[in-house]
Amino acid sequence: MPLIGALPQPITSAPLVILIYAVLVLMLASALASVLLRSTLFAIGAFAATMVLVALLYLTIAPFLLFAVQLLVFSTVSVALLVGLLRRTSGLESAQEPFSREWIVGAAVAASVLALLVLLVATTSWPVRATANAGAGLGATLINSYVIGLAVLVVILASAALGGGLLLAGPTLVAPRPRGPRR
Amino acid sequence: MNAGLNLILAASAALFAVGAFAVVARRSAVLMLIGTQFMFMAGSIAFVAFARFGLGAVNARAGVAVAIFAGATAVAELAVGLAMAALIYREHRSLAIDADRG
Numbered sequence: 001m002p003l004i005g006a007l008p009q010p011i012t013s014a015p016l017v018i019l020i021y022a023v024l025v026l027m028l029a030s031a032l033a034s035v036l037l038r039s040t041l042f043a044i045g046a047f048a049a050t051m052v053l054v055a056l057l058y059l060t061i062a063p064f065l066l067f068a069v070q071l072l073v074f075s076t077v078s079v080a081l082l083v084g085l086l087r088r089t090s091g092l093e094s095a096q097e098p099f100s101r102e103w104i105v106g107a108a109v110a111a112s113v114l115a116l117l118v119l120l121v122a123t124t125s126w127p128v129r130a131t132a133n134a135g136a137g138l139g140a141t142l143i144n145s146y147v148i149g150l151a152v153l154v155v156i157l158a159s160a161a162l163g164g165g166l167l168l169a170g171p172t173l174v175a176p177r178p179r180g181p182r183r
Numbered sequence: 184m185n186a187g188l189n190l191i192l193a194a195s196a197a198l199f200a201v202g203a204f205a206v207v208a209r210r211s212a213v214l215m216l217i218g219t220q221f222m223f224m225a226g227s228i229a230f231v232a233f234a235r236f237g238l239g240a241v242n243a244r245a246g247v248a249v250a251i252f253a254g255a256t257a258v259a260e261l262a263v264g265l266a267m268a269a270l271i272y273r274e275h276r277s278l279a280i281d282a283d284r285g
Contacts, residue, residue, distance in 0.1 A: 009233060010186060010236070011187070012184040012185045014184070017184055017185060017188070018192070019187040021186070024194040028194065031202075032201055034205075034214075034217055035201060035204060035217065035218060039212070043214060047220070048219070049255070052284070054224055054227075054228065056193075056209070057228065058231060058250075061191065062231045062234070062235065063247055065255070066250060066251060070254060071256075074258055077258050078220060078258055078261055081258075081261055081285075082216075082261075082265070084265075085213065085265045085268060086213070089272045090276060102207070102209070102210065106204045106208020106209070109203055110201065110203045112198035113200045114196055114199075116197055117192075117195075117199060120190040121189055121193050121196060122189070122193075128242075132228050140275050142248055142251070143249065146248050146252075149252055156255050156258070157255055157258060157259075160258045160261070163262045179259045
């Protein structure tokens with residue numbers, strides 16, 4: 001396929017590059033904090049921060065619509081669902097010991113996955129094509145080319161938002177009845 | 184110093200590894216679901232990076248659209264997973280997925 005237009009170039013503007021590096025570092029740090037913290041409430045807070053930082057990353061490299069959807073819809077609904085569940089339960093503290101056998105196995109698996117992916121990224125010469133303007137007409141593309149997917153997406157998100165709302169509004173789960181001997 | 188495809192893909196890989204760690208190492212259903220969210224987000228970031236810098240740049244809107252659909256799928260998966268976690272809690276008074284081992 002012949003190349004038309006300019007090839008996509010890396011971002012070289014110094015302030016933008018610094019912003020992207022800062023967002024990526026903070027995103028990974030908050031993601032790590034989210035899975036390592038013992039308090040589930042703090043873990044959910046770190047997860048929310050990660051979602052916001054992903055939205056900021058989208059703001060720098062993707063159309064504004066994706067940033068807005070990530071920030072206002074995905075982040076809000078996800079955190080509402082998690083906080084709703086936490087509100088209905090009392091699982092604030094983890095009973096798991098740090099650096100237990102599961103942690104060692106998990107760290108080994110994660111390190112293997114990371115090494116494989118980084119090796120793949122570093123050794124592959126990714127082909128590039130001519131740049132198209134991603135931002136222009138994204139909404140029109142979603143409506144025209146992906147209308148069924150968009151409709152399904154709206155139903156899914158509405159259902160998830162409804163579930164999150166019900167979880168937040170519902171009472172705390174009652175304790176189960178003690179199981180006595182059957183007569 | 185610049186920011187290109189490889190940088191974003193490496194960060195995406197690291198986020199995926201963090202999610203894999205949470206799924207494998209943690210016993211809390213909430214933290215495992217957060218891990219799956221990170222893995223979904225890593226995939227979305229890779230799609231957006233390819234749409235911006237690489238393969239998908241001919242039709243960059245498709246990559247962004249896939250990221251939107253992946254995000255919605257992640258939220259739906261979270262909703263179903265949390266409903267299952269609520270059921271586990273109702274039965275065992277714990278969010279640990281191995282609570283029924285006694």
